[in-house]
Amino acid sequence: MEPIAHSAADALFRALGDPTRRTLFERLARSELTVRALTEGAGISQPAVSKHLAVLKGAGLVLDRPQGRETHYRANPRGLAPLLDWMRLHEAMWADSFDRLEDLLRRMDQ
Amino acid sequence: MEPIAHSAADALFRALGDPTRRTLFERLARSELTVRALTEGAGISQPAVSKHLAVLKGAGLVLDRPQGRETHYRANPRGLAPLLDWMRLHEAMWADSFDRLEDLLRRMDQ
């Protein structure tokens, strides 16, 4: 249920604001993993992991690939694009540091 | 549920995750404003604005300049640096994924 129209950046910031969730995302950025594999070492229960994954998926940060009874998750390479878009709005505040990321964004948009 | 390692990126993501707070930050990125000026047009009470400003200040996103009975706030030009650092940390990761994909496509072409 979404009574208010949140921007894409909203969902991204909120999703990444939780350290546990950000850790899950970082693990998925390295390799595709099942929920089972993610649960091991996460320090929380499997349902908690599933809920975090649902949030990450809702923010467009991860993609899921159901295969039989297990679900494989991986990072969405373009998931961070809206975050880069938002940061570009404030480019003036740190323009000198922005060039490399801007270049990356261009490559991701291909 | 005791997140021990609270990184700077944590505070940034959490602070920017709230749309009201991000709007305040964006206004301050344009010009320095008093709490009074920020409250007008924010749609919330003055104490609510003050609390948001305290969060933004805690995240290093804004700086305050008390002057007499009013306090002027402005965006901290270096406030977004940790966020940029976090993205740079993952830049290599994205690039790797991207390179692997390019590599795969190249091999398929032959």
Added chain:
DNA sequence: CCAATCCATAACCATGTGGTTATTCAAATC
């Protein structure tokens, strides 16, 4: 076919968060 496994969902609980109004203190203004 039956049992075990993987994952999502439901139901619940404690704490955090964002808002309010009331209050206080310092500083302008009269």
Added chain:
DNA sequence: GATTTGAATAACCACATGGTTATGGATTGG
């Protein structure tokens, strides 16, 4: 000096959030 004004703090409240255990549906394996 008295009053008004700006901003932070306190006290409180409703709801969101992140965790748990319990459950169920689908799939795999013996």
